[in-house]
Amino acid sequence: MLKSLATLILLVSLTSIVSAQGKSATTKWLNGTWEGTGYQIDNNETWTMKLTARGNTYKIEYPSLKCGGRWIPLSIDAGRARFIEKISFGLEDCVDNGTVVIERLSPRQIAYRFSNRGTREVTASGILNRKTSANLNKKK
Numbered sequence: 001m002l003k004s005l006a007t008l009i010l011l012v013s014l015t016s017i018v019s020a021q022g023k024s025a026t027t028k029w030l031n032g033t034w035e036g037t038g039y040q041i042d043n044n045e046t047w048t049m050k051l052t053a054r055g056n057t058y059k060i061e062y063p064s065l066k067c068g069g070r071w072i073p074l075s076i077d078a079g080r081a082r083f084i085e086k087i088s089f090g091l092e093d094c095v096d097n098g099t100v101v102i103e104r105l106s107p108r109q110i111a112y113r114f115s116n117r118g119t120r121e122v123t124a125s126g127i128l129n130r131k132t133s134a135n136l137n138k139k140k
Contacts, residue, residue, distance in 0.1 A: 027056070027076050029104055036128035038062070038112065049112065049126060058083065060100075067094035079104040085114070098123075 034051040048064040051071075061068035067090025071083035080103050087096040101113045107130070114124040 029078070029107070030058075030076070030081060030102065030110070031055070033131040034110060034128035035131055036112070036126050038114075038124050038126035040124050042123060049128060051128060060085065062090075062094060065093045066090045069094075069096075071100055074099075 030053045032053060034049075034053070036049050038047050038049045039045075040047070047062055050061040050063060052059040052061075056073065058071035058073070059068070060071055067087055069086045069088035071085055074082040074084060076082075080101065083100040083102070085096070085098045085100050087094045095114075095116060097117045099115045099117070101115075103111045103113075105111055105127075109130070110128050112124075112126040112128055113122045115122055
């Protein structure tokens with residue numbers, strides 16, 4: 001009986017450790033600063049984007065539209081993430097409460113898709129590139 005209880009406690013402990021490590025590994029690919037250009041499908045316009053992801057915080061800026069806010073995670077796995085976008089400034093130029101899907105294309109590139117609230121139709125898309133300290137130190 002005591003041996004069974006010790007085995008059960010060990011299994012529960014190991015499951016907790018593996019689960020915590022797995023969650024960290026699935027979100028790590030998105031950490032960093034990403035920049036790119038978004039494309040608005042319905043009006044054929046483009047705009048700049050900057051995503052800063054640190055831990056469980058996702059800050060989004062659309063510099064050319066003068067708006068931005070944060071992304072609230074819905075799900076994240078090893079190559080795909082879904083968010084609700086909450087615009088906190090520039091509401092007159094950006095849509096609030098849309099769904100954002102990010103897909104990992106490579107360690108240095110992600111794809112962005114945006115759908116308005118309540119629909120699955122993609123209304124905007126883009127490609128963002130990871131910014132590295134080496135990129136920031138290059139002379140223009």
